Amino acid sequence: MLPTAPVVRRPRRYLHFDALVQRVRQRFQKLPEQRRAPTFALADTLMAGLALFSLKDPSLLAFQRRALDHNLHTVFGLPAVPSDSQMRAILDDVDPAALRPVFRDVLRPVQRGKVLEDYVFLNGCYLLALDGVEYFCSQQVHCAHCLTRQQRNGTVAYYHQLLGAALVHPDFPEVLPLAPEPIQRQDGQHKNDCERNAARRWLQQFRKDHPHLPVIVTEDALSSNAPHVRDLQAAHCHFILGVKRGDHPYLFEQFEQGLLADQVQGVHEQDTRTGASRSWLFVNGLRLNESNQEVLVNFVMALEFEADDSAHEWTWVTDLGVRRGNVRQVARGGRTRWRIENETFNTLKNQGYHFAHNYGHGDNHLAVVLALLMMLAFLIDQVQQKCNPLFRQAWHKKGPKCELWETVRHLFASFEVSSMQEIYEAIVYGYVRPQLQALDAQTPASQAVASDTS
Ligand SMILES: [Zn+2]
Numbered sequence: 001m002l003p004t005a006p007v008v009r010r011p012r013r014y015l016h017f018d019a020l021v022q023r024v025r026q027r028f029q030k031l032p033e034q035r036r037a038p039t040f041a042l043a044d045t046l047m048a049g050l051a052l053f054s055l056k057d058p059s060l061l062a063f064q065r066r067a068l069d070h071n072l073h074t075v076f077g078l079p080a081v082p083s084d085s086q087m088r089a090i091l092d093d094v095d096p097a098a099l100r101p102v103f104r105d106v107l108r109p110v111q112r113g114k115v116l117e118d119y120v121f122l123n124g125c126y127l128l129a130l131d132g133v134e135y136f137c138s139q140q141v142h143c144a145h146c147l148t149r150q151q152r153n154g155t156v157a158y159y160h161q162l163l164g165a166a167l168v169h170p171d172f173p174e175v176l177p178l179a180p181e182p183i184q185r186q187d188g189q190h191k192n193d194c195e196r197n198a199a200r201r202w203l204q205q206f207r208k209d210h211p212h213l214p215v216i217v218t219e220d221a222l223s224s225n226a227p228h229v230r231d232l233q234a235a236h237c238h239f240i241l242g243v244k245r246g247d248h249p250y251l252f253e254q255f256e257q258g259l260l261a262d263q264v265q266g267v268h269e270q271d272t273r274t275g276a277s278r279s280w281l282f283v284n285g286l287r288l289n290e291s292n293q294e295v296l297v298n299f300v301m302a303l304e305f306e307a308d309d310s311a312h313e314w315t316w317v318t319d320l321g322v323r324r325g326n327v328r329q330v331a332r333g334g335r336t337r338w339r340i341e342n343e344t345f346n347t348l349k350n351q352g353y354h355f356a357h358n359y360g361h362g363d364n365h366l367a368v369v370l371a372l373l374m375m376l377a378f379l380i381d382q383v384q385q386k387c388n389p390l391f392r393q394a395w396h397k398k399g400p401k402c403e404l405w406e407t408v409r410h411l412f413a414s415f416e417v418s419s420m421q422e423i424y425e426a427i428v429y430g431y432v433r434p435q436l437q438a439l440d441a442q443t444p445a446s447q448a449v450a451s452d453t454s
Pocket of ligand 1 (some may be wrong): 142143144147158159160224230361367
């Protein structure tokens with residue numbers, strides 16, 4: 001017990017790690033068990049996967065070393081840990097679609113706690129970034145759902161991608177991922193899947209999960225094609241999609257003609273301090289491309305001219321009516337798309353989550369189930385970052401995220417605790433090392449942990 005620890009104000013405890021893990025567990029327990037007389041319950045095995053990614057262990061073997069860890073029971077409710085081969089075999093048979101509702105279960109209290117209100121971006125809508133990412137590639141290891149591509153040297157590469165989705169806002173670094181859609185060979189299909197088909201499935205499922213959530217979807221230039229725009233419209237989603245001169249010559253031609261005819265409107269500003277200037281140009285009601293004349297879009301161009309004469313240009317199409325009063329905000333929404341790439345995929349790859357690391361591939365669903373569990377662990381961490389002051393203090397104290405995860409892993413393995421919150425408290429307020437005398441008397445380590453400030 002730390003006598004000097006100040007009392008921590010704990011608003012919205014239902015958004016803290018331990019409460020969210022409990023919600024996840026409840027969902028996992030509802031999933032139907034297909035196996036007869038299983039050695040390990042499905043819910044426990046899925047929780048073991050979540051614990052693996054919450055602790056960011058670098059391998060299943062490292063996780064296995066925790067097999068007798070008291071804290072796996074108290075923090076994750078695990079009575080025991082399946083062996084790595086049991087874990088791989090059980091998760092390989094889990095239908096990835098069964099994991100979708102758990103993302104909604106985590107988002108719901110975020111919504112109830114009014115946190116989501118911060119993310120309203122424009123016209124009462126949330127900004128939703130969508131993008132595809134590859135998380136596995138091999139020339140040998142493969143499963144029934146691998147995509148394939150012929151490489152230059154004639155060999156075949158097997159790979160997996162997923163379509164990530166996250167609620168984002170330019171003012172906040174935290175992203176709130178929704179259930180991703182696997183881009184993979186569908187059951188019984190011999191053809192590769194593609195991002196456009198995955199987006200169609202994702203949008204249909206999104207509207208089932210969140211029938212009334214008003215969103216503006218923001219994506220890169222690969223998405224600005226007529227079939228996808230129709231899918232977005234069918235799902236009642238607004239959009240701000242990147243466009244490129246090289247890919248959309250007909251659209252840019254109309255814009256140039258609009259400039260000549262003085263139909264393009266704009267807003268300009270000059271930074272007198274740096275000499276840089278910015279312009280936002282727009283014209284409503286252009287045709288997206290020549291072969292789909294009926295698909296009308298509004299066009300926005302943002303230009304930045306630096307004092308050294310270098311210039312940058314960004315362009316988007318949107319269904320939002322663009323005016324002088326909102327053109328900057330529309331462009332800002334378009335530029336926030338990078339958060340799915342930077343704050344989500346790059347964080348998963350480079351900040352301790354081991355995304356794209358092969359924890360096991362399986363014959364059926366293992367690769368994608370592990371990817372979904374990792375995304376779920378990331379969502380819970382993002383909610384901590386946004387809503388748990390103690391987590392933020394712990395992070396601030398440790399500096400880089402990897403340092404924080406390292407300390408969490410160390411404390412988790414070294415001291416008995418009853419919650420993750422206790423570990424954050426121990427990081428923030430310190431912990432008392434066991435005394436020699438206490439060790440001689442074989443005092444349980446838990447008595448030496450100073451963490452509970454309640
Ligand atoms: Zn595969």
